[in-house]
Amino acid sequence: MTEHALASGSPANPDPATSHETIVVLDFGSQYSMLIARRIRELNTYCELLPWHTPRESLAGHDLKGIILSGGPNSVYDEGAPRAPEWVFEAGVPVLGICYGMQLLAHQLGGRVGPSLEREYGPARIELLAEIPLFAGLPRELDVWMSHGDRIEEVPPGFQVAARSANSPIAVMADPARGYYGLQFHPEVVHTPLGKEVLRNFLERVCGCSRSWTPGNFVEEAVAAIRSQVGDGRVICALSGGVDSAVTAALVHRAVGDRLTCIFVDNGLLRAGEAEEVVETFGRTMRMNLVHVDARDEFLAALAEVTNPETKRVRVGNTFIRVFEREARKIEGARFLAQGTLYPDVIESAGHGAGSATIKTHHNVGGLPPDMQLELVEPLRYLFKDEVRRIGETLGVPEEILWRHPFPGPGLAIRIMGEVTPEKLAILRLADKIVVDEVRAAGWYRKLWQAFAVLTNTRTVGVMGDYRTYGYAVAVRAVVADDAMTADWARLPYDLLGRIANRIVNEVPDVNRVVYDITSKPPGTIEWE
Numbered sequence: 001m002t003e004h005a006l007a008s009g010s011p012a013n014p015d016p017a018t019s020h021e022t023i024v025v026l027d028f029g030s031q032y033s034m035l036i037a038r039r040i041r042e043l044n045t046y047c048e049l050l051p052w053h054t055p056r057e058s059l060a061g062h063d064l065k066g067i068i069l070s071g072g073p074n075s076v077y078d079e080g081a082p083r084a085p086e087w088v089f090e091a092g093v094p095v096l097g098i099c100y101g102m103q104l105l106a107h108q109l110g111g112r113v114g115p116s117l118e119r120e121y122g123p124a125r126i127e128l129l130a131e132i133p134l135f136a137g138l139p140r141e142l143d144v145w146m147s148h149g150d151r152i153e154e155v156p157p158g159f160q161v162a163a164r165s166a167n168s169p170i171a172v173m174a175d176p177a178r179g180y181y182g183l184q185f186h187p188e189v190v191h192t193p194l195g196k197e198v199l200r201n202f203l204e205r206v207c208g209c210s211r212s213w214t215p216g217n218f219v220e221e222a223v224a225a226i227r228s229q230v231g232d233g234r235v236i237c238a239l240s241g242g243v244d245s246a247v248t249a250a251l252v253h254r255a256v257g258d259r260l261t262c263i264f265v266d267n268g269l270l271r272a273g274e275a276e277e278v279v280e281t282f283g284r285t286m287r288m289n290l291v292h293v294d295a296r297d298e299f300l301a302a303l304a305e306v307t308n309p310e311t312k313r314v315r316v317g318n319t320f321i322r323v324f325e326r327e328a329r330k331i332e333g334a335r336f337l338a339q340g341t342l343y344p345d346v347i348e349s350a351g352h353g354a355g356s357a358t359i360k361t362h363h364n365v366g367g368l369p370p371d372m373q374l375e376l377v378e379p380l381r382y383l384f385k386d387e388v389r390r391i392g393e394t395l396g397v398p399e400e401i402l403w404r405h406p407f408p409g410p411g412l413a414i415r416i417m418g419e420v421t422p423e424k425l426a427i428l429r430l431a432d433k434i435v436v437d438e439v440r441a442a443g444w445y446r447k448l449w450q451a452f453a454v455l456t457n458t459r460t461v462g463v464m465g466d467y468r469t470y471g472y473a474v475a476v477r478a479v480v481a482d483d484a485m486t487a488d489w490a491r492l493p494y495d496l497l498g499r500i501a502n503r504i505v506n507e508v509p510d511v512n513r514v515v516y517d518i519t520s521k522p523p524g525t526i527e528w529e
């Protein structure tokens, strides 16, 4: 699986870098590296994020227009600190160094870097000292975001000092003749309001990019590539109801039509109305071949008496593979498996930075037995999530699916504390629907990363009319996040929380108390189990 997922250049996954103007970001470990690549893509230019030690041969055939050296946690004087490979300076294309990347330019090209007396972190203002293409059309003073310890003390031969800040006499350095630039600040973060203009200038004025990478031409190319990989073969695709598998299926469907069969496994752990929606959307509206497998009992049986969260995950995962395999074998002549692997998964598995990361196994149908010999079709493996959504729009995937909050593979099983039973599932589904409906109605849905209900294993005393009750406590969780690595609890308005709580205790049988989770991540996780 991992081998397949990493193999690029197979017919269905032609590297867009060979057919589009490409910017390469070499990753030196900054938390913002991926953001740089996203910003470049938002500026309609194809961009790849590669480990800093990438050999030149890996770029053979690329239409390389420029290189960006990212920031990173090191000091250029650290023992074994990563360096820009020599080919970067032999490639004959412009180079933009950001933060650590700038220090590398200075250090490797003959300038001098030293420790800053004060670490500069957070907002700062720079003043431009020279007219350079990188800052064309921008004001002489810019608000920027800094985050660095070291600073440049002497620019290398050929460079000029182009801007300074209160703490950095050399905040920007430039060698316009070679197209080499160094920025001490981060143009890719939102806290540098005109950062995108700086990047736009780099692409247009420095690298001469035409900025023609769009969702429309991506779809055309992907369709052609899928057709050439699959020939007249049959493809299967596991639909989960989430964005990635939905867009993958829509794209493959556009390419091969009826030779795609989607398998939707109803594991009984989905949210209210979800199974019906998948069948309606993909089966009826988009007219795909859809196998709807009702495996609810099989999953429930596998979860009987299980209370440990990790055991729940393993049981759900294994059951999924068993059910999916059984159904896939029924589809005669299927040789291909379409999968919604995204670029961040590919980056993660490519082992940037120090320790090597493993590919996410959460959702992937990675455990299919080798004797099935399915070849992977991964048309989204070069895309970020926001690009996937834009392509989904182009393909007519409904908005509710494209903007749906992430939902864990093990579903409601890890939102029910303790044993999963049909009764508890029914309670949680009702409560969860109230949370989501109210959040949507209040206009908060798109502002949140996730919002959902959790069924705790605690019963508490309450009073309803003249009766005492002894019912479940439901927890409401709503978080804001840019990615799921960190998150903060959402400051939902009190009246929205009030309406949610009211409706849950009034409408959901056996629940008499609602609490709101105000834990951030870390130290909490987003899910309760």
Ligand code: XMP
Pocket: 313, 362, 363, 406, 407, 408, 409, 410, 450, 484, 521, 524, 525, 526, 527, 528
């Ligand atoms: P945590 O709870 O670790 O969640 O803060 C981070 C993100 O991952 C999702 N999540 C999962 N997704 N299988 C999945 O497919 C899982 O087992 C799983 N556990 C957590 C979670 O919903 C959040 O978006």
